Amino acid sequence: MIILSAAQTRELDQATIDEQHLPPAALMERAATAFAHWFCGRLGPEEAGEILVLCGPGNNGGDGLAIALLLHQGNYAVRVALLPAGKYSADWLHARRHLPAAVPVAEITEGQLPEIPPATVVLDALFGTGLSRPLAGLPAALVAHLARAGGRVIAVDIPSGLFADAPQPADSAVVRARHTVSFGLPKLAFLLPQNADFVGEWHIEDIGLSTRFIAGAATYWHYTDARAVARALPARPKFSHKGTFGHALLLAGSRGKMGAAVLAAGACLRGGVGLLTAQIPSLGYDIFQISQPEAMCRPDPQADYLSELPDLQPYQAVGIGPGLGQHAASLAVLQQLLREAVASQTRPEPLPLIIDADALNLLGQHRELLALLPENTVLTPHPREFERLTEPARDDYHRLELLRDFAQTHRCLVVLKGAYTCLATPTGDLHFNSTGNPGMATGGSGDVLTGMLLALRAHAQLPAFEAVRLGVYAHGLAGDLAAAATGQAGLVAGDIVRHIGPALREHEQNVYPEIPFWPVRTNRSHGPK
Numbered sequence: 312m313i314i315l316s317a318a319q320t321r322e323l324d325q326a327t328i329d330e331q332h333l334p335p336a337a338l339m340e341r342a343a344t345a346f347a348h349w350f351c352g353r354l355g356p357e358e359a360g361e362i363l364v365l366c367g368p369g370n371n372g373g374d375g376l377a378i379a380l381l382l383h384q385g386n387y388a389v390r391v392a393l394l395p396a397g398k399y400s401a402d403w404l405h406a407r408r409h410l411p412a413a414v415p416v417a418e419i420t421e422g423q424l425p426e427i428p429p430a431t432v433v434l435d436a437l438f439g440t441g442l443s444r445p446l447a448g449l450p451a452a453l454v455a456h457l458a459r460a461g462g463r464v465i466a467v468d469i470p471s472g473l474f475a476d477a478p479q480p481a482d483s484a485v486v487r488a489r490h491t492v493s494f495g496l497p498k499l500a501f502l503l504p505q506n507a508d509f510v511g512e513w514h515i516e517d518i519g520l521s522t523r524f525i526a527g528a529a530t531y532w533h534y535t536d537a538r539a540v541a542r543a544l545p546a547r548p549k550f551s552h553k554g555t556f557g558h559a560l561l562l563a564g565s566r567g568k569m570g571a572a573v574l575a576a577g578a579c580l581r582g583g584v585g586l587l588t589a590q591i592p593s594l595g596y597d598i599f600q601i602s603q604p605e606a607m608c609r610p611d612p613q614a615d616y617l618s619e620l621p622d623l624q625p626y627q628a629v630g631i632g633p634g635l636g637q638h639a640a641s642l643a644v645l646q647q648l649l650r651e652a653v654a655s656q657t658r659p660e661p662l663p664l665i666i667d668a669d670a671l672n673l674l675g676q677h678r679e680l681l682a683l684l685p686e687n688t689v690l691t692p693h694p695r696e697f698e699r700l701t702e703p704a705r706d707d708y709h710r711l712e713l714l715r716d717f718a719q720t721h722r723c724l725v726v727l728k729g730a731y732t733c734l735a736t737p738t739g740d741l742h743f744n745s746t747g748n749p750g751m752a753t754g755g756s757g758d759v760l761t762g763m764l765l766a767l768r769a770h771a772q773l774p775a776f777e778a779v780r781l782g783v784y785a786h787g788l789a790g791d792l793a794a795a796a797t798g799q800a801g802l803v804a805g806d807i808v809r810h811i812g813p814a815l816r817e818h819e820q821n822v823y824p825e826i827p828f829w830p831v832r833t834n835r836s837h838g839p840k
């Protein structure tokens with residue numbers, strides 16, 4: 312799925328009307344029908360009580376009027392409050408004409424803000440993607456009044472006062488919705504932590520928008536849903552052997568942090584790697600061998616931290632960082648790895664690297680090393696680790712700009728971890744992930760992601776971008792499956808590891824056999840005599 316700017320969303324609206332030869336207000340009626348369908352499926356007339364629909368002067372307000380009509384027809388008690396304006400959109404006027412007199416309509420003034428008894432269901436249809444400036448005056452007073460009243464707010468398309476694709480000034484008036492029901496495609500604003508209190512839970516309803524326009528739209532914002540990664544994992548050929556799926560090297564662990572190495576290794580094995588070798592400080596040898604018998608282990612000469620880089624020749628991918636610590640000797644290992652991973656006569660492509668956790672912090676302290684990053688290196692920072700590599704971000708939108716710029720400059724894949732983990736590519740594209748849950752905000756989740764990415768980057772048939780996008784998606788899905796089993800509060804990183812197999816199974820090509828169960832026989836003469 313892609314994400315469009317507010318201006319592109321208006322173009323999409325118009326392209327749909329033109330392409331499908333829609334009569335006036337038909338698209339608005341689709342939006343209203345989709346909203347009403349969503350609403351009525353969740354709240355019956357008695358449960359909803361009296362519903363107040365706040366309508367602005369544009370098509371968002373028109374949506375509100377059309378929704379009021381449908382809810383009235385569905386026996387809901389609806390009243391409408393209109394924000395006065397000098398001009399109204401054509402579709403707004405159409406919807407206003409069709410609203411029956413039985414639906415009470417009041418005009419909002421400074422002196423007469425609508426009465427909102429506590430727990431009233433309020434549909435916010437004041438402003439949508441046509442918001443051209445921050446709210447002030449009467450609309451801002453209304454938003455403040457709504458916040459004080461404590462109604463149960465559902466935003467139509469987007470909370471009023473929130474820009475779809477850009478930050479609004481601090482302290483500007485924005486509706487705080489419990490739910491936002493939007494049409495066609497998600498909006499960038501929904502994916503950023505700074506807007507969480509405005510947007511609440513968001514939902515996308517299909518209204519048949521032009522697929523041709525969407526396919527051709529120029530945007531660098533993408534949303535990774537199940538369809539984007541469907542069948543991304545190549546089938547395992549019948550005559551494959553453990554060498555087919557790559558030999559990965561994990562450089563991880565230090566005194567007190569051996570768990571990170573164990574979790575990353577477990578995730579790498581469950582991620583489908585052929586062979587895994589872990590280089591770990593020697594104090595962790597027994598811990599590691601006992602907990603990961605499927606992996607090979609190289610104890611480092613040092614007991615407490617890593618100090619030695621093995622010969623890289625046998626490996627198809629290297630992951631470094633989980634539980635590594637920041638010892639000077641480990642920094643030297645990282646430096647040597649970056650130097651040796653570059654393409655060479657014996658290795659035409661750079662060795663795929665995954666850099667995480669303390670290895671990122673070491674990079675942040677020695678930024679001159681960033682120039683050594685081989686192309687398509689994968690970095691997996693959380694926002695604070697990312698800022699150590701760049702600069703403090705003014706807000707979430709600025710952080711996305713920094714992220715895009717970083718991935719393009721260093722020609723690497725950056726996985727910025729969060730509720731909607733964002734994968735930035737060397738082409739400057741940003742892919743927001745759709746899976747995962749707050750139960751995964753627990754120690755070790757990131758180590759599990761590193762292990763999964765290591766397995767997928769060692770896979771010879773998976774290009775870098777596809778491997779990382781699939782890994783991020785399947786990591787979130789494994790977390791969702793784990794949460795379904797344990798609940799979010801009780802979820803620990805090891806539960807994610809245990810659900811990687813089922814999560815990846817959904818994306819394996821050989822789960823969907825293309826060969827019919829019985830071979831189709833077209834010529835009888837080929838059959839047994």
Ligand SMILES: NC(=O)C1=CN([C@@H]2O[C@H](COP(=O)(O)OP(=O)(O)OC[C@H]3O[C@@H](n4cnc5c(N)ncnc54)[C@H](OP(=O)(O)O)[C@@H]3O)[C@@H](O)[C@H]2O)[C@@H](O)CC1
Binds near residue numbers: 372467520
């Ligand atoms: N695209 C789709 O797929 C579909 C879209 N649909 C719906 O249409 C919505 C977009 O409609 P829209 O373009 O008419 O804009 P909308 O937000 O209603 O308001 C514009 C009006 O508000 C005014 N105004 C702006 N800012 C203001 C401010 N701060 N303070 C005061 N006034 C302000 C602005 O005035 P102006 O900027 O010209 O001064 C203009 O009069 C979209 O969100 C969705 O709900 C569906 O019906 C069908 C499918």
Ligand SMILES: [K+]
Binds near residue numbers: 437438468469470
């Ligand atoms: K709205």
